[in-house]
Amino acid sequence: MSINPIITATDLALIIQLAVAPVFLLAGIAGFLNVMSGRLGRIVDRARVVGLRELRLTDLEQKDICQRELRILWRRSKITNWAIGLCTAAALLVCTLIVSLFVGGFWKLHIGGLIIGFFVLALVFLIVALMLFLKEVQLATRTLRIAREFSVDEGS
Known part of the structure; x- marks a missing residue:
């Protein structure tokens, strides 16, 4: 393996073209992280309201209905935290993949297997995060059904 740090403009343009697709994936993951962090904020706010109630x-x-809802809210927050963690890990892998594309292209390293590994692992993390989101x-x-029970009980 020879390390040749001389790179032409054409080589650089090709590397940038290869890095564009992972950058779009990174933007999608960032949007998903935004949605999940918003949901986590709502879960925390709802837990405060139910706890005070x-x-x-x-x-x-x-009180039992409130405790059941709090248990579900706690589970939801744990699941959302895991999904956020996996999305963050996927984003870090995509960033590492992009850096690897540039480093490998600049020094003409044969790291295709490593790049594929980063990409596949990032997608696996993203798949699991999406399943957790679901x-x-x-x-x-389910929490909506419990809240409906509470409002029906409260109204009678």
Whole structure:
């Protein structure tokens, strides 16, 4: 393996072309992170409201409903944290992939296998994060049913 740091403008243009697709993936991951962090903020806000409500209640049945919702909110926050962590790891792998493209192209290193590994691992992390996101949305729907129970119980 020879290291030849001389690179032509054509070589550089090709490397930049190769790096564009991962950059778009990185932008998509950033958007997804934005959505998930917004959801996490809502979960935390809702947990505060439910926790304060539970403290003021005297009816044991209504307290139980609040505690069930808090348990689900806690699960939702843990799942969302995992999804955020996996998305962040995927983004870091994509950044590493882009750097590897430039370094490998500049020094003419044969690191195609490494680059493929970064890309595949980033996509696996992203797939798992999306599955966790789906699970969190399902839990949010379940929470809506519990909140409806509370409002029906509270109105009677």
